[in-house]
Amino acid sequence: MATEFHNLQELRHSASLANKVFIQRDYSEGTTCKFQTKFPSELETRIERSLFEDTVKTLNNYYAEAEKIGGQSYLEGCLACVTAYLIFLCMETRYEKVLKKIAKYIQEQNEKIYAPRGLLITDPIERGMRVVSLQQTETLACRYLQPERVCLNCSLKIEISIYEDRGSSGSSSSSSSVSGSTTR
């Protein structure tokens, strides 16, 4: 259900974390950073498959751009070597620049697409580049990542957190639908 949000930070206390979905890395092409585009079953009721796949594909493209071995990276590497790597103290590497772009993109995706559906993507950089996490919430009161916190670390997964509204009576049904993955 799409509801409007005015200020995510004000509303965050009215939602609670219902579930988290993790999207793992895809190592089929080596150790470059790439996430699986397989659509997790927990999100079937929440978001359209095409939107999700677009997001992950765009993220993969950004990471591929960051890790691209080409003219610019050689130049950077040689320059760094010649200056005894002191240049890294004053210059931002291309990777870091792309990571900032990724952070902005995730923020934008959260605002426009995921928050209205009660989901929240955590930047992979916060999880050791292991996962992209999506947090699922019933209302729009999903936890909004502080911009300065987003561009810090890399992750190995995409983490999707699923929130549910504590006050709403419908939360129990939604939680049960997503709790299947967490029951033992």
Place this chain on the structure above:
Amino acid sequence: MTSCEYQQIDPRALSVSPLSAQSLPENKAQRPRRKWEVFPGKNRFFCNGRIMLSRQSGVLPLTLGLIVITCGLFFAFDCPFLVEHLTVFIPVIGGVLFVFVILALLRTSFTDPGILPRATPDEAADIEKQIDSSGSSSYRPPPRTKEILINQQVVKLKYCFTCKMFRPPRTSHCSLCDNCVERFDHHCPWVGNCVGKRNYRFFYSFIISLSFLTSFIFGCVITHLTLRCHAGKSLIQAIQEIELVICFFSVWSILGLSGFHTYLVASNLTTNEDIKGSWSSKRGAEDSGNPYTYNSIIKNCCATLCGPMPPSLIDRRGFVPPDEAAAAACASEIELPPFTAKNDSNMCTQSTKDVLERMLHSDFHVVCPASSLKTSPLGLEVSGSMGPARSPGVCPCRGHPESVDSLCTACGRSRKDSLHSINPAFRLASPSPSLPRANLAVSDTQEEGFIPLP
């Protein structure tokens, strides 16, 4: 096979209503802590988290000392003579090489080698769920390997018990630093740090430039001795001979090491893989070539040395969020379940249930009742030994999921000294006596002692 009934944790069942922070007076006095202060690995941090080193810094002072002393002697005794007899460029070249060597060495030692942060409890629970997706309640240890295809070749990913995750390809857990390091090459005692993805190029620059420096000094010293052979000044000759000896042994070992690493760089291998023979054809597999190579020496070299510089994955200088710090402060007031049994079954069922019940009935904001028990080596350098145990999803912190990891480490650290306990809820595979690591971990925890229930 143990009769332990392994019960997995439902993170949502563990969340309790958040307690207001105002009721905890000590919370206000708590200064915000940086994440390096609660880092679980065996590392040392300086300059407020900007510089990091392995706790076992090895012989780094010796390395620095040898280089500085040898170069000092060279500049003091050889250069005046050689400037006079040969050329003024000798100290210039020597100076440039010396500066480069020192900078490369410091950069190698003080850079994060590519440490992977440990899995958050949510992630670890998710992995555990995927492994045990059949949902059976009978105990079964999670499989320790996962096979994936990389460039049409099967590669096994191992599960790291300390970091609670499947290690990405080419990642290895360093037992000395207690961290998983990406593209792990080796732990170098001379440099006092692991050599991994992020600092391999610095390490390579260091050994190449050191080879040049030692060869240069060696050559200069021999020239000096040759030109001075009829002068007969014994003190200077004695010093020359000291330099000669140091350089002689260094030259062969450093040149050898440089040659070896040049071969590794050209074939896109790590020392770890080369020693283990991971991609050796002797293993019998038909297509066991290196899946990471670009099949071109130049491209391999460029990829390894001139590739993009990935950022550090551990946020050293970030702050531990204040609500987690508060949770850590109040967590110390929670009574811990007794660790009565010493066998595996109790560890994984009884204590888990106790922990869950206590948390649910606790009056305090229940966060991370599992104090991290650092199974410090006690002479056992086991890779993948059980690190700080955390209960999954126990740290709701008013629904701040991404901060769970920091929370656990935060409260683990704060209680390490006062309380020792294990939350077996997070011992994914340890209860099985068939796993040697588990046995070591079990014996470690028993020696540490536990808090009895009053």
